[in-house]
Amino acid sequence: MARILILGGTGEARALAAALDENPHIEVVSSLAGRTRDPRVPVGEVRVGGFGGADGLGKWLRANPVDAIVDATHPFAVRIAANAVEVAKRCGIPILVLRRPAWVRRAGDDWHEVADVGEAAQLLPQMRSRVFLTVGRQGVEAFAALSSLWFLIRAIDPPDAAMPARSALLLARGPFTEAAEAALMREHRIDVLVTKNSGGDQTRAKLDAARALGIPVVMVRRPPLPSGVPTVDDVAGALAWIGSRAHVPE
Numbered sequence: 001m002a003r004i005l006i007l008g009g010t011g012e013a014r015a016l017a018a019a020l021d022e023n024p025h026i027e028v029v030s031s032l033a034g035r036t037r038d039p040r041v042p043v044g045e046v047r048v049g050g051f052g053g054a055d056g057l058g059k060w061l062r063a064n065p066v067d068a069i070v071d072a073t074h075p076f077a078v079r080i081a082a083n084a085v086e087v088a089k090r091c092g093i094p095i096l097v098l099r100r101p102a103w104v105r106r107a108g109d110d111w112h113e114v115a116d117v118g119e120a121a122q123l124l125p126q127m128r129s130r131v132f133l134t135v136g137r138q139g140v141e142a143f144a145a146l147s148s149l150w151f152l153i154r155a156i157d158p159p160d161a162a163m164p165a166r167s168a169l170l171l172a173r174g175p176f177t178e179a180a181e182a183a184l185m186r187e188h189r190i191d192v193l194v195t196k197n198s199g200g201d202q203t204r205a206k207l208d209a210a211r212a213l214g215i216p217v218v219m220v221r222r223p224p225l226p227s228g229v230p231t232v233d234d235v236a237g238a239l240a241w242i243g244s245r246a247h248v249p250e
């Protein structure tokens, strides 16, 4: 029996846990940060909450040994990703990074790529005045001082830090359709969209709607992947890697 730790919080992590659940030679424990009030929970064993940094993760792994780790966290979850690689190397545990592909610019897109939410906030006042902000709850604070702009802020849970003074909060979780995204942008007279390059199909409709409506997009580029670690971009790739590393029948 091989035991795999999946660092999760994404659709890919849930799909991987579900696929591995079918294999009687594999035991999975999925780990969630515990940030979302009503998370979509993977099948199988789940633990919730931070480990307490790299040292805490190391301690957890000594108490709960695993044969391999799959970091299937969100492309912008850089701290847990770095901790996982550091601890896996230190403990000699094979680790794989599973990251969905980034969105790529299509013909007709008007993207303004920036390094982080801070740079997005600096750029906005020179651009437009009615902003559709979809950078996640934790990214909203970077825009709090932009009092001359109006924001439609969409997040799964309410931000717990400061929000821009002129704003409306929409609590919603994807998937969204292009028609609904376009209707929302028209209803609120949105003239610029701000997003992180999360990738995936669940939330890409806003990009299609923005292109169709001629609305520019401020796109926060992804942080670099952990270096020196094997990386795949889909669940099939992760299953193949687990099959080869953990020496288990598929």
Ligand code: NAP
Residues within 6 Å of the ligand: 007, 008, 009, 010, 031, 032, 033, 035, 048, 049, 050, 051, 052, 053, 054, 056, 057, 072, 073, 074, 076, 077, 078, 079, 080, 081, 083, 135, 136
């Ligand atoms: P982060 O900045 O990399 O992580 C901050 C801290 O949260 C980590 O140091 C760790 O605490 C804890 N943590 C994160 N992921 C964890 C996991 N899967 N299991 C246990 N602890 C975890 O990550 P984040 O951007 O706050 O994202 C938190 C979680 O939400 C991630 O699991 C990610 O997959 C998911 N998510 C993030 C985004 C996003 O835009 N960032 C979007 C959708 C989903 P300790 O140091 O105490 O271990």
